[in-house]
Amino acid sequence: MKAIAGHCVITIDGPAASGKSSVARELARRLQFVYVNSGAMYRAMTWHILQNPGALQDPAAIAAAAEAAEIVCDLDQDQSRIRINAIDSAEHLRDPAVNEAVSVVSGVPRVREILVEKMRAYAAQHDLVMEGRDIGSVVFPSTPFKFYIDASPEVRFRRRAAEGQRDQIAARDEADSSRPASPLVIAPDAYVIDSSEMSIDQVVSEVMERLRMSGTPVARIL
Numbered sequence: 001m002k003a004i005a006g007h008c009v010i011t012i013d014g015p016a017a018s019g020k021s022s023v024a025r026e027l028a029r030r031l032q033f034v035y036v037n038s039g040a041m042y043r044a045m046t047w048h049i050l051q052n053p054g055a056l057q058d059p060a061a062i063a064a065a066a067e068a069a070e071i072v073c074d075l076d077q078d079q080s081r082i083r084i085n086a087i088d089s090a091e092h093l094r095d096p097a098v099n100e101a102v103s104v105v106s107g108v109p110r111v112r113e114i115l116v117e118k119m120r121a122y123a124a125q126h127d128l129v130m131e132g133r134d135i136g137s138v139v140f141p142s143t144p145f146k147f148y149i150d151a152s153p154e155v156r157f158r159r160r161a162a163e164g165q166r167d168q169i170a171a172r173d174e175a176d177s178s179r180p181a182s183p184l185v186i187a188p189d190a191y192v193i194d195s196s197e198m199s200i201d202q203v204v205s206e207v208m209e210r211l212r213m214s215g216t217p218v219a220r221i222l
């Protein structure tokens with residue numbers, strides 16, 4: 001791992017229900033970094049598009065709606081918050097309709113360009129832990145602090161079911177991994193953790209240990 005100038009960005013990528021959100025949130029809390037949930041940004045855009053469901057059938061219409069939207073990304077108590085046309089759709093982000101449509105919306109390259117610009121703007125102002133699918137591979141390829149959290153499909157399915165969620169994670173994984181635009185991949189320099197048999201605390205401790213061993217400026221604050 002090598003040192004980086006400016007704000008520190010720790011990336012946590014992985015498939016649905018791998019535990020990456022809980023890990024990223026807890027890591028950010030311990031480090032007192034800002035926590036950015038990039039999946040929530042794609043979900044908020046999906047909810048926005050769903051207000052005019054006809055658009056979902058047509059990638060050009062999705063791109064046009066994303067371009068026309070007024071998107072404000074800021075913080076609520078050190079966590080990312082997104083409002084589109086002044087609406088905070090946080091309470092709808094896990095709606096079954098959003099779960100079903102988010103892979104379509106996030107597969108549109110123009111949507112990705114627009115939201116990636118917002119993600120990078122966070123890093124201009126804050127030290128971050130950002131979670132997603134392509135944060136280490138595409139959004140912040142030069143950060144040395146990349147983690148990929150995995151878990152077996154059975155464990156991930158059980159975790160979602162335990163949350164009482166209707167979410168076709170296998171279908172979403174397939175769509176997220178096979179799409180042409182920024183598919184889910186393991187960045188070559190990411191440190192991979194299989195969380196199948198681990199608690200969130202154990203994963204966070206392993207990430208912290210890895211950061212401590214990095215010998216970079218971030219190690220000094222741990």
Ligand code: DC
Binds near residue numbers: 038103172
């Ligand atoms: O992390 P999540 O399950 O809330 O993400 C929802 C969807 O958003 C996911 O199926 C794919 C998309 N996504 C993406 O394409 N790129 C990211 N960096 C984060 C999420």
